[in-house]
Amino acid sequence: MRASLLAISLVLAWAFAAPASALDSREIYQLNEDRVFQVRVLNRETGKKSSIGSGFIVGDGQQLATNYHVISQVIQEPELFYITFVGSDGSEGELSLQGLDVAHDLALLRAEQALGEAIIMSPLPPGGAPIFAMGNPLDLGLSIAVGTNGGILNQTDDSRILFSGSLNPGMSGGPTFDDSGAAIGINVATARNDISFIVPSRFLSDLIEQASGEAYDDSVDMKAEVARQVLAYESRYIEQVLAEDWPSLELRQFKLPGVISPTVRCWDNSSKLSTLVQYKRYQIRCSNQNHVYLDADNQFVGRLIYEYYWLETDTLNPIQFYNLYESLNKDQIDTKPGRDIVTNFNCDTWFVEVSSQQFKSNLCRREYRDYPGMSDMLFTAALTGHADKGFFITLIATGVDFDSSLPLIRKFLESTQWTP
């Protein structure tokens, strides 16, 4: 009920507040320069900036919205870091953390006093419409970047808008406006020149609604809260993936799960056939794009990767072929978090019958030390018993509840069909 009322009021407010004609970047800048702030994470010992981003006034006028990744250091080491804002007029103040949406990289901060008038939020304009991103790039001062709306990306689980403008470091957490001057999202990331990403404002609206009136107090274990949110998101995501009807793809003698979710993209990584090479290999690698920022060590979790690797030969003898086959059986998770962040892997081996074929299967898990219940999972399975052909399945899921990742492996194996 509260959500509906808020949504209706936002839409009404936007409708009444919207000027009759479209605003240009100069007008949007002038309209919002007092409502967009630089958000700083400062070291208590040195008093100097450790990281910077942007934020803007939302909610009751005492709240600032920004990205989770802008202020994540405070969650890692609250005794060492704290958050402040700096306005375009030079005003400064301390901020406390009021709400988090880690899965969508959002944070809600609270100032000790009212900061000004909240920026109105609105739904996404049509594709190709001009949109304007404001923020403080590279600590140089307030700036506005102009681009167009590329639409919501389903490969990011609908959590990102493609923006054709250029976001730069320091602009994270700033608002992105439509041409009526309402915020349609929050700047979050860039891929390369003029390919940037915006978090849709509806997630921020949800966060504002869910956040209680008070900031988190010191008794809250913020890392456990981050883990809870990530795990809830990942479990929901895996459930959605499992609920889908998985289309199949064919790779030589196997029928395999294809694009199992709209968040997944698959690429062919097969090697070029060369006269020198005594074997052929066909490789398909699929991965999702809805990664979740975890902490200041730039750890992203929420990765789902699966890979198929077919190998065959007409010329190698079985000993040579198995030496080759074994040398390729070495998949690893490519992120390298430190010993303070994760445990060692624990691995075990099974010989599993899949569609009348035997697979030598290895399952490994490691845990995130500061995030209770969060694990990385690595599963590999290698076809056995054929002298001239081999096949690997690799499945990787990071930042998941280990037990909730097992049904994914089960469905993968059950969906794998051998064609004699």
Place this chain on the structure above:
Amino acid sequence: MDALILEISTRGLHRYEALARGVTRVGRALDNDIILSDPTVAPHHLQILHHPDDSIELINLAEVNPTRVDAMPIDTQHIGKLPVNIEIGRVHAQLLPRDYPVAATRSLAGNGKPNHLFGPAYWALVLALLCLLASGLDFYANAYSSFKWIELVKHLLRETTLTIGAFVLGLSILERLLVNRWEIQQMLTSVCLVYLLFMGTNLLADNLDYLLSAHWPSGLLYFGWYLVLIPVAIFLYLLHISHLPRERSILLALLIASPIALPALLQSPQMQALFDNFSNAASYHNQLSYTNWHLHDEVSIAEFIEQAKAMQPGKPAD
């Protein structure tokens, strides 16, 4: 007491001098009866008097590095019971009765049998060829991207021949220094046997790894190889080929093996894990085998998932 024998220790075979009754002069000067060219021996160092009544008397003549009997410096010393140890400068000698028993005869390498591996020279060549063959087969088995004969020849020359040659040469020089003999043929036979044993045990350990779905057989081989097999091979060589005493063979085997073993052990993953017990890599059992001999039961997907639920979390590093 009959005639006496003075046994003088040298790096190679000992030197034995029969002492007539009367006075025997020992020293570095050329007018001595027994000349010791060691610079720590005085020109006239020692007189040995073998009296008609069979009593023996030693008279020290050296001012520098005086003669020591049973580790004690002497001026004049009557000898009651033989044998007696004498130090003349740094030269060790022993005064023995002529009927002093000697050790049993050691048999020649291969017991003199014509077909023994350590007997005829052709066995050394056969074993060397077997090493090249084993190495070549190993190269061929791993040449899955492309196989070229010229690469095989390069491998055999660069890797196998050089490795075996370096060990044979190095250990032969060591043997020359230790026992004053060259035994290239026996050394080549021994090194080739060790090389073939290494190749064979490696193959066995790989298959055991797969059979048991475990890493410990190859780990055990790695440690067993450097800590046991190499020292034992050297010990057996020193004992049976070089005919060194047992205790000395053990000590020398450990000394010779340690420069090979210590770096290898320090670089082993297990030893590295003692220094750093954290790894970002999942150490899963990635071996694959065409024979597919394994002791693990095959399980269904449902059984696998059920068993996987019991997997323990990873262990944190210190």
